[in-house]
Amino acid sequence: MTAQLIDGTALSRQLLAEVATRAAALTARGFTPGLAVILVGNDPASEVYVGKKVKACEERGLRSVLERYPAELSEADLLARIAALNADASIHGILVQMPLPRHIDPHKVIEAISTSKDVDGYSVLSAGELMTGLPGFRPCTPYGCMKLIESTGIDLKGKHAVVIGRSNTVGKPMALLLLQANATVTVCHSGTPDLGLYTRQADVVVAAVGRRNTLTADMVKPGAIVIDVGMNRKEDGKLAGDVDFAGVREVASHITPVPGGVGPMTVTMLMVNTVESAERAAGRP
Ligand code: NAP
Numbered sequence: 245m246t247a248q249l250i251d252g253t254a255l256s257r258q259l260l261a262e263v264a265t266r267a268a269a270l271t272a273r274g275f276t277p278g279l280a281v282i283l284v285g286n287d288p289a290s291e292v293y294v295g296k297k298v299k300a301c302e303e304r305g306l307r308s309v310l311e312r313y314p315a316e317l318s319e320a321d322l323l324a325r326i327a328a329l330n331a332d333a334s335i336h337g338i339l340v341q342m343p344l345p346r347h348i349d350p351h352k353v354i355e356a357i358s359t360s361k362d363v364d365g366y367s368v369l370s371a372g373e374l375m376t377g378l379p380g381f382r383p384c385t386p387y388g389c390m391k392l393i394e395s396t397g398i399d400l401k402g403k404h405a406v407v408i409g410r411s412n413t414v415g416k417p418m419a420l421l422l423l424q425a426n427a428t429v430t431v432c433h434s435g436t437p438d439l440g441l442y443t444r445q446a447d448v449v450v451a452a453v454g455r456r457n458t459l460t461a462d463m464v465k466p467g468a469i470v471i472d473v474g475m476n477r478k479e480d481g482k483l484a485g486d487v488d489f490a491g492v493r494e495v496a497s498h499i500t501p502v503p504g505g506v507g508p509m510t511v512t513m514l515m516v517n518t519v520e521s522a523e524r525a526a527g528r529p
Contacts, residue, residue: 267519278307326356336361406430407422452473461488
């Protein structure tokens with residue numbers, strides 16, 4: 245069997261077209277969705293990520309406010325700026341690009357963002373909302389993975405999903421989202437002694453590790469859905485996931501490529517969350 249590709253670029257395009265329609269409807273009512281992006285310092289990778297987010301806003305009719313600060317910005321000044329954005333009715337999402345300079349506590353910063361504007365879904369309150377099934381904002385990468393799985397048309401009810409990785413931003417929220425969709429969920433991590441023992445039983449595998457070839461063909465049940473979150477650089481500088489794509493695609497029923505799978509979905513879901521936030525603030529028509 246050669247797996248069907250789950251095309252994250254195409255799905256992103258479709259979701260972003262819906263975002264643009266929703267943003268235009270909000271703008272017509274006087275509520276243009278606004279995303280504030282804060283960048284402290286000049287980390288080159290952060291510059292690229294921030295640039296992508298601002299561009300995505302501009303292309304879909306959202307307003308982006310990019311605030312750049314020098315690396316010397318004090319924690320108190322950053323917290324004061326976040327407080328001002330929390331109170332600004334024209335801003336519906338606040339995002340502080342990580343990593344921050346060492347003298348600023350990222351936890352304090354994330355917790356300072358109002359839950360109603362936490363479109364990254366990283367705060368403890370947002371995590372609690374996800375945990376308890378309340379309608380908060382879901383972290384963008386796992387939320388995007390759920391959309392990719394949904395796009396296969398396969399119902400997760402009764403399926404066994406294995407998540408490899410347990411980070412607060414990907415693995416753990418991924419497991420909770422799969423649980424919410426009625427999958428039976430196993431979470432593996434660096435302390436899991438025989439990863440293949442679990443993945444071979446899985447109808448869905450989500451790999452979020454950051455290590456190439458973590459999942460190989462012999463570890464995959466025939467017909468499984470495989471979602472590859474990993475972003476690793478190969479020796480030639482090209483991007484590779486955590487999955488041995490060439491081998492696993494011969495066993496799986498559906499698989500995401502890297503690049504072109506999960507990658508484009510992360511910024512897309514940020515746009516979805518921001519429009520959702522603006523709709524909540526405006527009240528549904
Ligand atoms: P992370 O915080 O480093 O977490 C990695 C997880 O993998 C940890 O839970 C770790 O276990 C586990 N792990 C490490 N080695 C393992 C092994 N041999 N077997 C099983 N589990 C193992 O990374 P992350 O932020 O979750 O990101 C994971 C990957 O996804 C990275 O490549 C990152 O670049 C990528 N990513 C991509 C996107 C995107 O938009 N496409 C977004 C976010 C992240 P322990 O907890 O035991 O240490």
